[in-house]
Amino acid sequence: MEEFNRLINAQLKTMEQLLYVQSEIERCQDIEKQFLANQEEVKAKSIQEEIQDRKKELTKIHETFERQTEDVIRYYQQEQAAVQ
Template identity: 40%
Template sequence: MILNNFDVAVAKQLETMDKLLGIQVEIERCQQLQTQLKEEMEQIQTLKEQIEKMKKELKEVQDIFEAQTEDAIRSYQKMESR
């Protein structure tokens, strides 16, 4: 009878140990995922910054092109009026 109680106690302890190990594995998996997501968020932020920089550059080039177009039109109009 004493051995039977011992067996039950050890079995319960093994069940608890399995739960502990399972939780530890899940925590490690979640931490790895968290690290991966953090790195991806940093990459997304870098991309957003690059996009904003390129949008500003695009606007500057569009403004230059527009000014050059206006200059070309004025030059043509002066040439035609002579």
């Protein structure tokens, strides 16, 4: 059961990262809208690059989360098979 808890805790940390990066993307998008409204194209382009970087980071974190979910399921199934 200790291994299961470790897997779940790792997954929760990844979820926290995912939510943080997602909120950062939203924050950057709000800033981008302000720059575009004020016709500050250079600043808007800079923030758009940051948004793209954050989206790539989000994709990697999401992939990690999916792998962790598979690990949790696999471990749970192995434990259930061992009990039977």
